[in-house]
Amino acid sequence: MTTNIIPIISVVGARPQFIKSAALVMAFSGFPQIVNSTIHTGQHYDDLMSDVFFDELGIPSPEYRLATGSGTHGAQTGAMLIEIEKILIDASPRAVIVYGDTNTTLAAALAAAKLNIPLIHIEAGLRSFDRTMPEEINRVVTDRLSQMLFCPDGISAANLRAEGISDGIHISGDIMVDTFNIFLSRAREIQPAILGQYGLTAGQYCLATVHRAANTDNPATLDSIIRGLAESGLPILLPLHPRTAKALDSAAITIPSSIIISPPLPYISMMAAVTSAAVIATDSGGLQKEAYLAGIPCVTLRDTTEWTATVATGWNILAGTVSDDISRLVATHRPSSPRTPIFGDGAASHRIATAIMEVFGLP
Numbered sequence: 001m002t003t004n005i006i007p008i009i010s011v012v013g014a015r016p017q018f019i020k021s022a023a024l025v026m027a028f029s030g031f032p033q034i035v036n037s038t039i040h041t042g043q044h045y046d047d048l049m050s051d052v053f054f055d056e057l058g059i060p061s062p063e064y065r066l067a068t069g070s071g072t073h074g075a076q077t078g079a080m081l082i083e084i085e086k087i088l089i090d091a092s093p094r095a096v097i098v099y100g101d102t103n104t105t106l107a108a109a110l111a112a113a114k115l116n117i118p119l120i121h122i123e124a125g126l127r128s129f130d131r132t133m134p135e136e137i138n139r140v141v142t143d144r145l146s147q148m149l150f151c152p153d154g155i156s157a158a159n160l161r162a163e164g165i166s167d168g169i170h171i172s173g174d175i176m177v178d179t180f181n182i183f184l185s186r187a188r189e190i191q192p193a194i195l196g197q198y199g200l201t202a203g204q205y206c207l208a209t210v211h212r213a214a215n216t217d218n219p220a221t222l223d224s225i226i227r228g229l230a231e232s233g234l235p236i237l238l239p240l241h242p243r244t245a246k247a248l249d250s251a252a253i254t255i256p257s258s259i260i261i262s263p264p265l266p267y268i269s270m271m272a273a274v275t276s277a278a279v280i281a282t283d284s285g286g287l288q289k290e291a292y293l294a295g296i297p298c299v300t301l302r303d304t305t306e307w308t309a310t311v312a313t314g315w316n317i318l319a320g321t322v323s324d325d326i327s328r329l330v331a332t333h334r335p336s337s338p339r340t341p342i343f344g345d346g347a348a349s350h351r352i353a354t355a356i357m358e359v360f361g362l363p
């Protein structure tokens, strides 16, 4: 048995975390000392929200699968915390990696911190400064507990320093750029098939997603968003998160004919739809970034965003949830300013793996 092995446990559970982990798992293959095992908490459990991403992005099957599923925030986070703690005690890794801002992130961060296992946070320092969002609480607590904080940009690093965090900050660039670059050519290959499947023409439709609790759990807000999209004059492709499907159903909201509903799309199909849209309308954080990377204007269906740099460039605009604002901006928001590489160069995963080696690879 070699003593210089660095056993690490990564914890994922929600769709965007599978996408982020794909790039890092690939980067780890260049660092044989790092032996990564993955816990999938089961926060997302539908095949189209989970296993499809492992299959198409070539992520190895998780070594540990929990079935914690849905629930209130406390119940969901608590159930994950109990199970993750058991695994960490048993496996005693040198470090735990968490991604982003979900309840999975928070549960794993608490489990690691209570066991004094160093915590590595990828996508650290993001702030929407809106503590009514569960994700903001998850970000603030996770960053406070982390020893290595990988920030996608200088703004997020500055946010950490403003909160008094000074050690362990690395500006790595954004790991979603790595995944985007790796799979872009495959997305382009299937673009005609995806557009054909939904009867869309490149450059003449809006790709929309809505899944945030604040937008789905209030029927009047959800109705306003749907009307705003429908009245934009563009055909809308709306892949539906299960939360949104349930909310539309229980509020008995009728979908106008200009809105084409699809199931949640796998990553490469989604990037095919992103890269040929006229405009993107979304409340997702990840999609705001992917729109910027693809050079597609973004209309954000929220009053705040943690991805403030995309707004500063002019490519992303905060529309809120009033239907007239949404329809007007979806129809007219077409920025033309040059795009600079605000999320780094697509080598974040290599930088993260190298930094982990430097910290944990010493004898």
Ligand code: UD1
Pocket: 014, 015, 016, 043, 044, 045, 046, 047, 049, 070, 071, 076, 101, 102, 103, 104, 134, 135, 211, 212, 213, 242, 243, 246, 284, 285
């Ligand atoms: C979570 C994250 C959010 C992230 C999103 C990505 C938190 C607090 N929020 O939100 O930051 O942007 O993932 O998609 O962690 N459901 C299913 N099947 C599934 C998953 C969810 O039916 O596979 C339904 C359940 O009714 C569940 C609801 O969706 O109650 C919400 O799921 P949950 O994982 O709690 O939060 P998301 O809205 O997905």
